[in-house]
Amino acid sequence: MKPKLYRALGLMSGTSIDGIDAAMIETDGYSHVRPLGFAGRPYDTAFRDNLRAHLGNANGRQDAGVAAFERELTVMHAEIALALMREIAVTPDFIGFHGQTLFHNPAERMTVQIGDGALLATLTGVPTVNDFRSADVRAGGNGAPLVPLYHRALVTGMAKPALILNIGGVSNVTWIGGDGDDEILAFDVGPGNALLDDWVLRHTGQPFDENGLLAAAGTIDSAAVEFAMMREFFTRQPPKSLDRDQFRKYVPEHLNAADGAATLTMITARGVAAALPFLPQMPEVIYVAGGGRHNTTLMRWIADVTALSVRSVDELGWSGDGLEAEAFAYLAVRSVLGEPLSLPLTTGVPRPMPGGKLHRV
Secondary structure, eight states, X not given: OOOOOEEEEEEEOOTTOSEEEEEEEEEOSSSOEEEXXXXXXXXXXXXXXXXXXXXXXXXXXXXXXXXXXXHHHHHHHHHHHHHHHHHHTOOOSEEEEOOEEEEEEGGGTEEEEEOOHXXXXXXXXXXXXXXXXXXXXXXXXXXXXXXXXXXXXXXXXXXXXXXXXXXXXEEEEEEEOSSSTTSEEEEEEEEOSHHHHHHHHHHHSOXXXXXXXXXXXXXXXXXXXXXXXXXXXXXXXSSOOOOTTTTGXXXXXXXXXXXXXXXXXXXXXXXXXXHGGGSSSOOSEEEEESGGGGOHHHHHHHHHHHOSEEEEGGGGTOOTTTHHHHHHHHHHHHHHHTOOSBOHHHHOOSSOBOOOEXXXX
């Protein structure tokens, strides 16, 4: 008997803090995935600045200011979810609500994502799953990345090994050699867009380095790159994960805008190259998802330092912008089914780990 198909809507606000992505899929929670729609909503400057002020707060909603902000964040997510539901005329069976990560330190078994799942369920009228990471972290896992099982579903039928690189605020990879739980490996590889975006905003007033033009005009400070690459993180055996600001002290504050952008872009590229020796088998192509795939300088430099073909996942017919939101729709269904969201080789958790908390209407 074929597994039941569900319609699920995923909501993602990542470490790049640029906005909310909403995506609807049809899935059985296993290998069947069919995209149904996508919508994105950028944060305005005032909201992004407010969010940035809360980053790093390990107390989370215990602080009154964070609790009020969490409600505002949740209402915003509900609005885009309802807008997508109206646009494609589909009411999902479940919503997967990632929320916003404020603090992530798995070494101390702490991770803080804000977003009120019960309120979102009430506002949308749809049962909502949130709190995807806590069970993994409590069990001793890294709590990230959580997208790999969705990547595995997407590469069904593709040549293996396949390597998916997601460049959001932090960069992470998923290597898939086959269908078994011992044939998938995933881990954070280093900084993504977060430090570069912050740098560009501070020096130019623009939210990101469009097409990598600023970095392309700069000169890389090789000493600053090598100083960052000496960090123990790059030689640590995966699985492993990062908080968006853990490389903050490696930002080259002594450089001008273009040289700093070039240096930070190269650090991101070199992080990808440093990940390759950990892979069980080398792929022929790196397929890139996330906002970083729009940065043509970064894509070119990754190809240069890895000596591999680097392509956008859009070439596979995937939604490069909506992939993470789709993943949390998929994980919501797996959560309801009681299936694992993470594995020992994706987050370092001791055993396949279910997770998420369901809020019924």
